[in-house]
Amino acid sequence: MPEALEQTAFLSGDEALARGAYESGVAFAASYPGTPATEILESLAQYPEINAQWSVNEKVAYEVAFGAAIAGVRSIFSSKHVGLNVAMDPLMTSAYVGVSAGFVIVTADEPGLHSSQNEQDNRLIARFAKMPLLEPADPCEAKRMMPYAFELSERHDIPVIVRLTTRVAHTKENVPLGLRVEMAPKGFTPDPAKYVMVPRNAYFRHIDLEKRLLALKAEAESSPLNIIEINDPALGIITSGVAYLYAKEVFPNASFLKLGFSYPFPEKLIRAFAAKVKEVVVIEELEPFLEEELQRLGIKHRARHPSWRVGELRPEDIRAVVDGSARVDIEPAASRKPVMCPGCPHRGVYSVLKKLKLTVTGDIGCYTLGALAPLSAMQTCLCMGAGVTMFEGFRKVLGKNVVGVIGDGTFMHSGIAGLVNAAYNATRGVLVILDNATTAMTGTQPHPATGTTAKGVPTKALVIEDICKACGADHVDIVSAYDAAAIEKVLRKRLDEDALSVIIARTPCKLIHRAKSLPVEFNAAKCVKCYMCLNIGCPALSRGQDGLIKVDQDICVGCYVCVSSCKFDALKKGGEVPA
């Protein structure tokens, strides 16, 4: 819990939203880590009054949290935008069911895909699922909207979607703190017509949902979250979320309709606003979500150039959007790419996969960095779990020189079903699980094989090798991720067999296991300047001005993966007597 600083704290949008949920009496929270939503659950887990969990994946998290809401306590589900895709099955029907105690879905979208595989606009999911949508612009508003969201959910018997974007989730500001309102648990009253979604019941719940949507629309028309600011009537800007703040910065004197409750669309309010200004412009990030509603209503407005559907909006873009001109810098700025940390256990595995010239189907995590030069050892990355399932497709089309790669956390999330499918459908070949004992990319969160919960409480640690065997793997080998020779040996052996094998490369992430060995030693006399050692992409090794290898003693942790990359013995384990 962020420490209270005289009733005001410096909180991120994620933390402020969590605080707002806490103050609203939330008793249950479930999520799966994903940038930029991770800190929501991490914050919620610090309040003793809230039963908070990292679930195995978003579908599971959604159902567990929704179950708690139906069982009578206010509950919250949060995930990144693509995480919501995983939860779409329960989400769609939960709109029919409605709620008992309030249920809020938080989606943290990523315009500009700073750390994501796509930049889908989840405002469209509100329309698709027929759920109300709230869009805070900053941390203060994220906190303020939470009590409203829970009341709205209970008043209209429906889950409520709160949509953040990176610039709301990861912006900090001074946020005033309030007190928690305890909500008495409602208990569960069976009501099959509402809670049992068989065709006939669901049909009637659909009719009811359409009625609920009309009532929500009426409420949006007069909601305090939808604000009209009439200043200079020459320019009327309709906007939502952080785009409002950029527009306000650039056009402080314009008139605004800021939509905090943006779906169902408040038609009358929009018409009233449009009537008060000379020209209407819509400023929004990604999809033309608001703009299409205006088109549908036949409200005249200056169109946004379609190029703005791509990428993150920035304050300096606002004038071009208003002018109707196209986005110019369509290429993302050339920033420094991240690399695997010194001592990262994934490096050794990728160096072997590269050496054996294997085609590698990959997955999502730190190890996705294996696709980047100089390793360039991974050829696909689609979504969570596809390292296993696309492997099956590849293996059946391309034959033996294919390997699937997945991390331990991702295997738990959605790799298990893929492995069962591979076994069931007589797949042969090798799947490598890069087991670094944590969910590293999002900040080392625990998962079902780590033995700790989101609350930091010890729990059962599921055994990955046992799961693999139970899922039908013929062989399960466990090797140290630093031992490139052993990895190569077992990989060659298993690739040649007519069997389904899993190789678990097991070494904990350097971000959690910070123990260091002596730095690697470089022997200049033996170096032939082949630079093979630089091909493993370790930030501790570089080419000096003299053409020789330079070891950064401060950051080398002594994993010695580079030692096996050198055929000329120019690199030696620290403290070893040179041969």
Added chain:
Amino acid sequence: MSSVVSILFCGTGGQGVLKAAEVTGLAAMFAGFHVKKSEVHGMAQRGGSVESHLRFGQKVFSPLVPKGGADILLPFHSGEAERLCSFLKPGGSDLLPFLGRAHEAGVQRMFFNTYMVGVLAGHLDIPKDSWMKALEHEFRVKKLEENINVFFAGLKEGGQ
């Protein structure tokens, strides 16, 4: 400076960029300003580019510093300073040269960020006790005294 002060912190993962921005944001908040600080997480520990946008004043709207809108650029890496120099206002201050002075003064690598925050403090209208409160908030007791000393060394160098 305009009524809202905009600072762009930049560098690469592991240099303490985010910590420096956090200390500054807290100091501005303790001094009674409305503060917004925006950054992208995830790549910080993996050597990628790291930037933090910090703005404070009576009332701040945009959490991002617009291009050409930074009063101060606080770089921890010359390459990143070059990449982001277009964010600096005409007449704004680029504090990159002070990074060299930190090297010359023999400041340890792990304290560079605190030194640069000290330099920055010399350019801002935030009372000393707000800085102290922010440093106390952000550093453990064991490391606090050393950080305060380095902060003052930076402040002396950056003082105007």
